Amino acid sequence: MTMIYYVGPDLPHDLLAATGRCAGPLPWRIDRAMPAADQWLESKFPLWARSIVEDWANSEWDSCEAVIFSRADDAAQRLYYYICELRRQGVIGGPEPLIFDAATIPRASSGRQMAAAVRALAERLGIDAAGLARGIRETNARRAAVVAEQEDGPVCLIAGTPPPDRRLHEMVEAAGWRAAGATLAESWGALGPMVGEGDDPFVAIAAQLHDNVMGSRAFHDRAAALIADVRRIGARRVLLWFAEEDEARLWDVPAQRAALAAEGIPALVMTRRDWRANGDEAEEIGRFLEGVAA
Secondary structure, three states, X not given: OXXXXXXXXXXXXXXXXXXXXXXXXXXXXXOOOOHHHHHHOOOOOOHXXXXXXXXXXXXXXXXXXXXXXXXXXXXXXXXXXXXXXXXXXXXXXXXXXXXXOOOOOOOHHHHHHHHHHHHHHHHHHOOOHHHHHHHHHHHHHHHHHOOOOOOOOOEEEEEEOOOOOOHHHHHHHHOOOEEEOOOHHHHHOOOOOOOOOOOOHHHHHXXXXXXXXXXXXXXXXXXXXXXXXXXXXXXXXXXXXXEOOOOOHHHXXXXXXXXXXXXXXXXEEEEEXXXXXOOOHHHHHHHXXXXXXX
């Protein structure tokens, strides 16, 4: 069976589940040289995107059916067009790139566009309404089965740019704290709240996506969302980490810092960082958390 992968947030996971052949987010390896990607991509592409191009050029994904890119993330959207053009020129081969036209503006027309995008992708992947309804039931069961982990120790929430893996989490844990916050792959794979069953499944999925967008192009109050996460997990410290290429989320830093200060939560703000977190992050995090862990 040929598999489908995806790149980016705010994707219709119920639809992907309905295919029975979704393998999850396209993986990356950022701690290496990537000469092919360096040849084709500008410096502002994050390292995960460069890794995807490198592996694509080296025929790592030739056995895949398709890769779905989300328009809800600037880098994912731009990467889609680069992959399309490189394939058109015959420079690379590999699976068919598809774009999911996630509409994130909080207005009715955007919601209708999201529904149209769900229908278009379902048609391309060969999923009808009955199959989509099954996918919703299966994915809702997965949502209901999620159980929050209960562990001892103070919690530090990692927010800002979702990191490429758990390397920042390990730095927090080395300081004696519990690390919370999604990695990039985890944020892309987030299922979100329950999808309504019994109605038009295309509209139901679109409504859930449109009301709960999370990508860098989302129009929502990130400061309020951050405080909600702090309260939900009981975080006592917050690490706001931003990769060099993440320009969209930086606009929310002042509001987030003010909201955290009002909540009495100390924050360490780390901006314009290398995706590999290979600078002095471990030392900075250690000093920030030193002497506070139980």
